[in-house]
Amino acid sequence: MKRFLLLVTLFLFACACAWAQDTSKQEAKKAQLEREIQELNRQLRSLAGKQNSAMSALELTRAKISTRKELIAQTESEIRALDDSIRVRELEVEKLARRRDTLSYHYSRLVRSAYKNRDSRVWYMYILSSENLGQALRRYGYLRGFARNMNAQARKIAEVSARLEEEMLHIRDMRAEVDARRAELVDGMAALKVEEAESNRLLAGLQQNKARWERSIREKNKQIESLNREIAEIIRKASSTRSSEVDVQLGADFASNKGRLPWPAKGSVVEQFGRHPHPAYPNITMPFNNGITMAVAEGTVAKCVFKGTVTRVAVIPGFNQCVLVQHGKYFTLYSKLKSVSVSKGDNVETGQAIGTVETVDGETRLHFELWDGRDPQNPALWLRR
Numbered sequence: 567m568k569r570f571l572l573l574v575t576l577f578l579f580a581c582a583c584a585w586a587q588d589t590s591k592q593e594a595k596k597a598q599l600e601r602e603i604q605e606l607n608r609q610l611r612s613l614a615g616k617q618n619s620a621m622s623a624l625e626l627t628r629a630k631i632s633t634r635k636e637l638i639a640q641t642e643s644e645i646r647a648l649d650d651s652i653r654v655r656e657l658e659v660e661k662l663a664r665r666r667d668t669l670s671y672h673y674s675r676l677v678r679s680a681y682k683n684r685d686s687r688v689w690y691m692y693i694l695s696s697e698n699l700g701q702a703l704r705r706y707g708y709l710r711g712f713a714r715n716m717n718a719q720a721r722k723i724a725e726v727s728a729r730l731e732e733e734m735l736h737i738r739d740m741r742a743e744v745d746a747r748r749a750e751l752v753d754g755m756a757a758l759k760v761e762e763a764e765s766n767r768l769l770a771g772l773q774q775n776k777a778r779w780e781r782s783i784r785e786k787n788k789q790i791e792s793l794n795r796e797i798a799e800i801i802r803k804a805s806s807t808r809s810s811e812v813d814v815q816l817g818a819d820f821a822s823n824k825g826r827l828p829w830p831a832k833g834s835v836v837e838q839f840g841r842h843p844h845p846a847y848p849n850i851t852m853p854f855n856n857g858i859t860m861a862v863a864e865g866t867v868a869k870c871v872f873k874g875t876v877t878r879v880a881v882i883p884g885f886n887q888c889v890l891v892q893h894g895k896y897f898t899l900y901s902k903l904k905s906v907s908v909s910k911g912d913n914v915e916t917g918q919a920i921g922t923v924e925t926v927d928g929e930t931r932l933h934f935e936l937w938d939g940r941d942p943q944n945p946a947l948w949l950r951r
Contacts, residue, residue: 592644599637602834605863606630612928622929624768624845626861629834631761638754641747648744655737662730666723772846783850790853793884797856797935801897804877804890805939817894820872827871827949828917830900830934833862839944856942857899857935864930868900868920871936871949876912885933886924899935 610626837859844850874893881887888901891914904924908914923932936943 592640592647596637596640598832599633599640601832602633603630603637606633606834606861608863609861609928609930619927620768620772621846624765624772625836627761627765627768628845629836629861631758631765633834634754634758634761638751638758641751641754645744645747645751648740648747652737652740652744655733655740659730659733659737662726662733666726666730769846780847780850783844783847787850787853789884793882794853794856796882797885797888797899797901798940800878800880800888800890801899801937802940804892804897805895805937813894815894816874817896820874820893820896823872824948825951828869829949830868830871830898830920831860831862831866831923831932833860833866833932835859835946836861836931839942839946856937857933858945859902860932860934862923862930862932864925866923866930866932868903868923868932868934870900870914870916870918870920871898873913873915874898876908876910876914879906879908879910887921889920891920895939897935897937899933899937901933901935902931 606626606629610623610630835858837855839855839858841854842852844852868889870891872891872893874891874896876889877892877897878890879887880890882901885901887903887906888899889903889906889908891898891900900920902924903921906921907919908921914920923930934945936945936948
């Protein structure tokens with residue numbers, strides 16, 4: 567019985583530890599997503615009343631919708647995990663209940679037997695009627711063992727009953743947690759509907775002035791393509807360094823951290839890597855995005871994602887101040903900065919401040935790129951999920 571209780575305890579302790587660790591990670595992720603939504607709301611409020619802000623508002627609203635959906639998925643995952651944990655505990659409760667019933671049955675038989683022979687004179691006569699001393703000692707030992715067995719059975723029943731009550735309390739608390747998560751889910755779905763309606767409203771407004779917006783977008787796209795070529799030329803020149811001067815080990819270390827690099831800042835991605843149709847006008851294809859653009863809080867400091875050497879600090883109209891960091895054959899670019907805290911030739915460490923992100927007309931955007939030599943990479947595949 568002790569071994570059974572020990573195994574049950576160890577099993578449930580392991581489940582509890584795993585659930586607690588998973589819950590801690592989930593809570594941290596949820597808190598991060600909620601902060602992103604709050605920041606997107608702040609930026610949307612800062613755009614209120616500004617001319618030509620509808621496009622930016624649409625981008626921010628769609629970023630908020632994406633983040634909201636991720637938050638809802640996180641809550642749904644928590645509910646599934648809680649339901650699974652409840653089912654596991656309910657199985658253990660059933661086992662404990664069956665064990666308690668078995669113990670109670672055998673204990674009741676002992677009690678009935680003791681009750682039938684409750685007259686102490688019967689016990690004395692049982693011993694005194696022994697044919698010899700050895701038989702008397704055996705009978706005495708049997709009676710003592712009978713009493714010990716009754717006490718032991720009573721203790722086991724008490725232990726299992728206490729454990730059973732404890733598990734039932736755990737289940738009750740976890741069900742209350744599930745109810746709270748489901749309430750969060752309902753609130754999140756309601757907020758999502760409101761945000762989707764706002765996105766549709768903004769889109770409808772943009773469609774009313776379609777011709778004017780399309781002209782503006784095409785002109786802006788030409789500027790972006792020109793800026794992309796300029797950045798590509800900067801990286802081409804930087805990557806033309808003689809192979810003997812490239813830190814091969816540093817490049818290998820950088821590559822080995824693919825999928826684990828820290829983000830250059832906290833925020834929401836509003837422009838993804840690659841070529842995409844315009845968010846409001848699908849017939850217009852946006853220029854190829856060599857990186858990602860993040861909506862961040864005003865005053866955000868961009869940080870280096872891996873140790874390396876600053877190879878270029880430049881001012882590019884449209885991208886403001888830019889910092890290029892080399893990591894062996896790899897490069898990371900931090901742009902749309904208001905101020906820079908490093909200089910060309912500086913050796914920088916992971917997490918070191920690169921500069922402060924610029925805020926223009928209420929928009930605070932960090933543009934980040936990652937290159938393997940002369941080939942742009944999707945930063946989402948390299949940064950920590």
